[in-house]
Amino acid sequence: MVDDTFMKTCSLQEKVVLITGGGTGIGLGIARCMVLSGATVILIGRRLEKLKEACASLGSNAYYYQFDITNWEAHEQFAEKVVETFGKLDILVNNAGNQYKASSFKVNLDDMSSTFDVHVKASFAMTRTFLPYMIDRQRGSVIFISSMAGFIGLTNQISYAAAKSAIMGLVRTFSSEVSQHGLRFNAIVPGWFETPMMLKAMGNDIKRQEHVLCRTAMHRFGQPEDIGWAAVYLGSDASKFVTGTSLVVDGGALSGF
DSSP states (O other), X not given: OOXXXXXXXXXXXXXXXXXXXXXXXXXXXXXXXXXXXXXXXXXXXXXXXXXXHHHHHHOTTEEEEEOOTXXXXXXXXXXXHHHHHHSOOOEEEEOOOOOOOBOTTTOOHHHHHHHHIIIIIHHHHHHHHHHHHHHHHTOEEEEEEOOGGGTXXXXXXXXXXXXXXXXXXXXXXXXXXXXXXXXXXXXXXXXXXXXXXXXXXXXXXXXHHHHHHHTSTTOSOBOHHHHHHHHHHHHSGGGTXXXXXXXXXXXXXXXXX
């Protein structure tokens, strides 16, 4: 029989969660696991139809806003709207991402800037905008989705790898400066996951897929829910003394390099 203490510690009952880029892939996987754990989930993104489909699949505890996280001037008004509507924000998941496949010799500065805008600047801006509301309540969890690309060099992914490395700098610095107020800041580091972004990057390159699986200890691609349950842990009281760190969820991929 499962003890009530365990259930209360691991549950997200009555928690309000905001997930950027929550309409597909890892973001949707996180949303599924958080809804199953009792949370009220808010998805934001630019693709309205994807958001509608995602919310329909998640049930009555899921809501969405069409919002461009790189519209810097709109952040404060958006945060006010979320807190006014839902009363609070307990967990922020900075998940939204983009990717440009080009070598360091061919990537252009516009593509580099776009990658940093979405991964780094938007994650920073969303976090800083919601901080006052979390500090007022002396509690909150901010989860950043990084990547194994932040640890190793990936061919033709220089802007993505650089941005994901920067994410971990945000995590450590926010933790150092703000965790005294009861807030926690952590990153999840996915390996190779079966998502639309990964499939687009790999295309039909069977040899590359086989190479990746050979370098992954568990010999399979991750599923979005593998990240989702890690996010539930970092959002729950089970991780109440965990901040400033990166949780690697990669099926042993990094151990193979």
